[in-house]
Amino acid sequence: MKKLVILYFVLISLFLIYLYSAYSRGATDPMDSAVGLRGESDEKYVMVNYLTGNEYWKNCLKGFEDAAEALGVSVEYRGATQYDEHEEVTVLEQVIAKKPAGIVLSAINSEALINVIDKAVSSGIPVVLYDSNVPNSKAYSFLGTNNFEAGVAAAHKMGELVGQRGTVVILTQKNQLNQQQRVNGFIETLEEQYPQLKVIEVVEDKGDQVVSESKTGALLLKYPDLQGIFVTEAVGGMGVGNALINNNRTDIEVISFDTNKGTLDMVKDGVISATMAQGTWNMGYWSLMQLFHLKNALVEPVADWQQAQVPPLPTYIDTGISVVTKSNVEHFYAK
């Protein structure tokens, strides 16, 4: 009997040793030691905008992609290929149907997309806006340039370049809120602080280089003593630049917007005196961060946070504006 007890003791202890070794081996997992914010690769976030081929978006997308890389999630880039609000609505509807983890949207105008945005948020897809806002939607946040302030900064720069007195024209897209805000900031600042500096005409250029080039040519003929031109967007700015080069007018101060290669080159060559650089990379990067926090419940998403008055995120992030001139243009080229 004693022998039996010893045998049992030996067997049980062997078995326990085996169990211990089996469990301690299972506990070590060499690879899965991710720390910090880390998402799943099947979490897909979509960036939706309009004129998707536009160079301006490339830096936003880059920021968006960099954030995705940092978080280990997937991203997709969609949008209206043309300047067409119906197309953007359609694309957004398609994206919502695929139930993505989140949507970052730049709205073509402040009206057309409200319903679709609200529908997405109500169905649990977090939406944040970047670059151009839709103020009355349920989107959680807006990241973008304070366009009014950008217009103010441009006005100050114009005052500095032209002096207290003179005539200025503005080329812009009139139905686009962000550009209108820039125009407003510009005009108000001039009226208040530079009363002798007059805005004599605001011209529609459709955001198209060729259109703006021809319109500028016409303006030069119309106002021979024109001293300054403010263009609220880059493609138009390049059209203006080309028109000035073609007409050999180096005396006119041009303030453009954004920092695409053509604009930077023109700044470098002195054709454009200054351009307003937006934090486009920041828009893409931080919008994805916000979506990630919403999606992974790191903040508490409330679908009708406006009514409840509990914004889960900073509702507005100013991504900043900086003035690019010949002296600092080198920093804005790609590295």
Added chain:
Amino acid sequence: MRTKWLQFDNWSIRDKLILHILLISIFPALCLGLLISWVTSSTIEEQVNGQTSQLIGNVNKSLDYHASNMQNVSYLISFNPEIGKFFANGAGAFSGEQERYNTLKFLQGFTTLHSEIAGIMIVNNNGEYMSNEMYARSSRNLTSENWYQEAVTAKGIFKLIGHPVKRNVTSHANYKDEEVVSFVRAVLDPETQAVQGVVLIDFKSRLIAEMVRDVRLGKSGYLMVIDDKGDMLYAPKNSIADQLDRTRILADTVGDFTEKIDDKPFQYIFQKSSFTGWTTVGVFPMQETVQGVHEINLYIVSFVFLVSMLGIAASYYLSYSISRPISQLSSFMHKVESGNMSIRYNGKRRDEVGMLGHSFNQMLAQIKRLLRQVSEEQRLKREAELRSLQAHIQPHFLYNTLDTIQWLARKDGAYEATEVVESLSRLFRIGLSRGKEMIPLSDEFEHIRSYLMIQKTRYKDKLNYEIDIEPSLMNLFVLKLILQPVVENAIYHGIKERRGPGLISIRAVADQDMVVITIEDTGKGMDEDKLNSLRMQLEQVGHLDYTQPIPQEKAEEDNGGSNSYGLRNVQERIHLSYGAPYGITIESVIKVGTTVTIRHPIMHREE
């Protein structure tokens, strides 16, 4: 010792049973466990490898798909007539700004549709370029760049060149070298086969990463993509990519192997796409394949453990329950062997062992009955012999004849003869005593006195005797004729053999619960050897085995001759009647004499 242990026959039944049950319970469980563990481990490994190859194949297919898409883009670009003009004659070929703008718009269309394209650049053979997204860092001619030369060497074949290295091209959106993968294709003049220019497409490697990152091999396995030069196109963070021996992967198009990194074995499975020339490598720690096996093994070990526990307990219990009653029975047998016939097996079980015990009891009872029967038969036989003897002798006729001889002798004045005849007559009467086994001690002494009287007549003064008996003993009963053989011995082997007159003294005294009769003679005596041999013979009578035939008359052959037969007869009769403590003992010293002591129980009446 070892050979003894090895001999299976020598094992106890208990050990045999334990071994047997352990063999049929634990051994098959153990074998089964080993077999299952072996089969599952090989099956799991096969499955894992198969699945991984399949996943790798799928990844390669999608990589091929994307690469062929890019190839199509490069063709579509070269089909455009404006771009054809640019290739042939440079920027000057455009009729105006509008045409150049439209061409750039055309190029922009591709990045609009394919967000995975980081940038497209077309370069003609003078180093002039057009692009929406990319531009040269410096004025250095782009045609001297590596990627351009590679495209030229490939002669119009779509070429993948992996991550760009130190090229004089940058993208406006700041895509770094490791964030893109370059594809190039030279556009050839269909007639002269001269290189007109090169289409460069930068593909975002994020897409490859997304495609590959989704694929998880087991718990912690992952995929890597290596281009045909061995450069890493994609590897997850904190992977073992840097330590990977790439020559082994580049040497073959498909295969698998195991390699140790940081002392941990990793399994590699790789497959090369013939279109892209890229190799997708699946890496997972060996430990993980065996994880599943470990789990199964855990169950198996637990199972075997349980079976062993139960098996051992069962084998001990079963073997004990079988072997214990058997050893109990065998210890009973030992007791019976040493003479204890009254023991009984009293187990209540009804199995074979119980039956064996029951038979054992019956056997013992039977033996007892047989013993009784044998002793009874012996007694009856002896009585019958005696009766037949009496029938032959016809005692009345003998007595009457002896009386007639007495009267005749007296008439003739032969008084001595008268006395002898009278003694002989008394001797017979008491000796026969109507067939009784027991007679009063007085009769026994009367009988011996008559006998001595007759012998005295013969030996005259050579034989003297004295008889001394306590009067209180006179009425006790003894077995008849126990003195005469002893006295006869004393006369023939003692007195007769000595020189000069001898004395025989017969005394009877009571000692506790027995009558002690001593017959002492002053005869020749015996030496040690003879005495010991005589004592031994008497001893054997005491331990007569009932089951063996009595060694009759054997003693007559040895030295003692008839001298021992009478003594043995007396000893036997006393033992048969009363058992071991009673009987004859002999003391003797050579040339001094012999003393024989008879111990007989005190009997107040005939039994």
